[in-house]
Amino acid sequence: MPATSPGVLRSGRLRFQPFHAHGSGSTALNVDLKNDRLLRALAREPVDRTPLWIMRQAGRYLPEYRKIRERAGSFLRLCKNPELACEVTLQPLERFDLDAAIVFSDILTIPDAMGLGLGFTDGEGPRFERPVRTRQDIKRLSVPDPEEDLDYVIETVRMVVGGLAGRVSLIGFAGSPWTLATYMVEGKGGSDFRTIKRMAFDAPADLHRLLALLAESVTVYLQAQRAAGAHALMVFDTWGGVLSGHQYAEFSLAYMQRILLNLGADYQGRSVPVILFTKGGGNWLEEIADTGCSGIGLDWTVDLGVARSRVGERVALQGNMDPVVLEAAPERIRQEVAWLLECYGCGSGHVFNLGHGISPHVDPSRVAALVDAVHELSPAYHR
Amino acid sequence: MPATSPGVLRSGRLRFQPFHAHGSGSTALNVDLKNDRLLRALAREPVDRTPLWIMRQAGRYLPEYRKIRERAGSFLRLCKNPELACEVTLQPLERFDLDAAIVFSDILTIPDAMGLGLGFTDGEGPRFERPVRTRQDIKRLSVPDPEEDLDYVIETVRMVVGGLAGRVSLIGFAGSPWTLATYMVEGKGGSDFRTIKRMAFDAPADLHRLLALLAESVTVYLQAQRAAGAHALMVFDTWGGVLSGHQYAEFSLAYMQRILLNLGADYQGRSVPVILFTKGGGNWLEEIADTGCSGIGLDWTVDLGVARSRVGERVALQGNMDPVVLEAAPERIRQEVAWLLECYGCGSGHVFNLGHGISPHVDPSRVAALVDAVHELSPAYHR
Numbered sequence: 001m002p003a004t005s006p007g008v009l010r011s012g013r014l015r016f017q018p019f020h021a022h023g024s025g026s027t028a029l030n031v032d033l034k035n036d037r038l039l040r041a042l043a044r045e046p047v048d049r050t051p052l053w054i055m056r057q058a059g060r061y062l063p064e065y066r067k068i069r070e071r072a073g074s075f076l077r078l079c080k081n082p083e084l085a086c087e088v089t090l091q092p093l094e095r096f097d098l099d100a101a102i103v104f105s106d107i108l109t110i111p112d113a114m115g116l117g118l119g120f121t122d123g124e125g126p127r128f129e130r131p132v133r134t135r136q137d138i139k140r141l142s143v144p145d146p147e148e149d150l151d152y153v154i155e156t157v158r159m160v161v162g163g164l165a166g167r168v169s170l171i172g173f174a175g176s177p178w179t180l181a182t183y184m185v186e187g188k189g190g191s192d193f194r195t196i197k198r199m200a201f202d203a204p205a206d207l208h209r210l211l212a213l214l215a216e217s218v219t220v221y222l223q224a225q226r227a228a229g230a231h232a233l234m235v236f237d238t239w240g241g242v243l244s245g246h247q248y249a250e251f252s253l254a255y256m257q258r259i260l261l262n263l264g265a266d267y268q269g270r271s272v273p274v275i276l277f278t279k280g281g282g283n284w285l286e287e288i289a290d291t292g293c294s295g296i297g298l299d300w301t302v303d304l305g306v307a308r309s310r311v312g313e314r315v316a317l318q319g320n321m322d323p324v325v326l327e328a329a330p331e332r333i334r335q336e337v338a339w340l341l342e343c344y345g346c347g348s349g350h351v352f353n354l355g356h357g358i359s360p361h362v363d364p365s366r367v368a369a370l371v372d373a374v375h376e377l378s379p380a381y382h383r
Numbered sequence: 384m385p386a387t388s389p390g391v392l393r394s395g396r397l398r399f400q401p402f403h404a405h406g407s408g409s410t411a412l413n414v415d416l417k418n419d420r421l422l423r424a425l426a427r428e429p430v431d432r433t434p435l436w437i438m439r440q441a442g443r444y445l446p447e448y449r450k451i452r453e454r455a456g457s458f459l460r461l462c463k464n465p466e467l468a469c470e471v472t473l474q475p476l477e478r479f480d481l482d483a484a485i486v487f488s489d490i491l492t493i494p495d496a497m498g499l500g501l502g503f504t505d506g507e508g509p510r511f512e513r514p515v516r517t518r519q520d521i522k523r524l525s526v527p528d529p530e531e532d533l534d535y536v537i538e539t540v541r542m543v544v545g546g547l548a549g550r551v552s553l554i555g556f557a558g559s560p561w562t563l564a565t566y567m568v569e570g571k572g573g574s575d576f577r578t579i580k581r582m583a584f585d586a587p588a589d590l591h592r593l594l595a596l597l598a599e600s601v602t603v604y605l606q607a608q609r610a611a612g613a614h615a616l617m618v619f620d621t622w623g624g625v626l627s628g629h630q631y632a633e634f635s636l637a638y639m640q641r642i643l644l645n646l647g648a649d650y651q652g653r654s655v656p657v658i659l660f661t662k663g664g665g666n667w668l669e670e671i672a673d674t675g676c677s678g679i680g681l682d683w684t685v686d687l688g689v690a691r692s693r694v695g696e697r698v699a700l701q702g703n704m705d706p707v708v709l710e711a712a713p714e715r716i717r718q719e720v721a722w723l724l725e726c727y728g729c730g731s732g733h734v735f736n737l738g739h740g741i742s743p744h745v746d747p748s749r750v751a752a753l754v755d756a757v758h759e760l761s762p763a764y765h766r
Contacts, residue, residue: 194707194744201711244705244738245686246722283665283684301666303628322627324577328584339629355627361577 011145050378051099056357086159107175113144131187146224161229172225176237177214178252241280300355305343330369337373394528433761434482439740469542490558496527514570529607544612555608559620560597561635624663683738688726713752720756
């Protein structure tokens, strides 16, 4: 298949044609939301308490999730089944009084839609059968059309919007271009990233071509999720933190910036709040804030108070409890919540979350302890 | 074996008795050093060019190292054979005009001397047969006596001092208490650190007891390396970066601070320059500088210029090229060297190094390109 031209999707459709909003119809308007704490905090507008959601909140720590996953047969089949994906998206909201839902999906849906042969091996994480290594490999790739190649995600978003019926905000998401590229080039995650870093040093033009294609793919994918009803968007830059500062600026941040610019201008003249989360990005908070994102996701190594003093006048901050805290005793969880709330201090602009996804080892009762602590302790910071 | 009292070594000797300097006799005095660039840079005194050494410079990327390692039979047997360990320590100095040697050893010698059963599995890294999990496990541990339980390391230092004959400075080293504890509690490295983090949350007194014992063990071990002739010391805090800021301060930095205080007062009224290297510690440079260390080791994610503006008036900075650069073309290596030198800027206080250990995949000719670039480009910053 020939590569698509810039601005043209894999399906041949033009990139900037308006998407059709289906489902609840409330899509771009937040007036129907019964709980808009997430959106208010991202806009740094007053809230009655600190909003809270949990990365990977629909996940293996929940027995009801494990049941559905078993029924689906595999993680990827669960992602690709909108009814079941919608069901697991809503599960944590049934158990806990959280302030946002996040569509159940995976960051690797885009490279999967590009035909690289995604598979998940137990304990080893994702692998691609056909990694992208050469200029020819890159030239063969094209921008997936969200409404065709990723229709299952967009359909899941629509169904979740219907299922939520305005209870809380819905977050759509994608992987960052750099992070997607690491998986596509290395063929897997969590390595020493030698292959893609060598490409960055010895064939930067090829890598830039790949990243540009991915930035366009992520843009249209996020636009489609937005059009289908997502109220906020998040970009997961899981592997930006393995880069040196100038390489992060060149190969990761620049492409997240491009996505933000395109998203900002595209959708009915309204800008959608976007959270950028670079794991290990604590060194670069100022540069991330400069992109004009609404919020920065922080991993647990960043001091929340220091982060606020560095960039809190410009962006909201999301995070950043060490996920392992949820394996400690409930009173320790409460102490840690108190500590983080005190670190951030008074006023809006904080979205409570973990600094990384919740672990499968967590007992759901500990999540309840977390939710209770945030509900009980945070109002004092919003008077 | 009963645990030793504080101040008493496993062997029953008192902790603060003076160590006997063997070998070259030049030990604590640097006047005999033909090349003292490392020590001058750590003291931020003028140098003619930026000193350079490479973490893991005696390692698998060198064919002459692989030959000796094969002869030794295993990595650990090589560490424990002073003649061979001395030989591989000196190997990179024969090939490259470097400004320091670092004793060939491993950070896990201390827990090995504590009897935990250290082994190395190919591709998986170190493992302990008997990890430390309970209060009873911790109570059974005692401070190894460097001159008895770690005599092979001290003997290696003495032999290297003799072999160097004052050519360049010799660096002794140890793992940080936190980093040693992670391996001891988890039983291995590179995990999600759930076991030790749970101990930090649910049994902090036990963990503090372990860390105090390790801080004492590291202190006497470094003192013995110093007494045997090491001119500078380095503490590798490989896993400090997995902690949240307040836990880093409590469980890692506090114990490195304790080591520094003890070292500073202990040795013949002279303080030995100490470099603290916390991988992923970019968020905490000010706090690390506050310990009174001479130098901070930086991983490659930290911008060297930003780091200098944050703490460069107080400490020297060591680093911080991404190790993967050494797999790029020689002209790219030169560009990266130029960039880093420019980031640091004019004046002393920079020790050129990688941001992490050199990879076994590197061709030694690329190291030569690095050395040449530092030699040719750095004098302009010292006029």
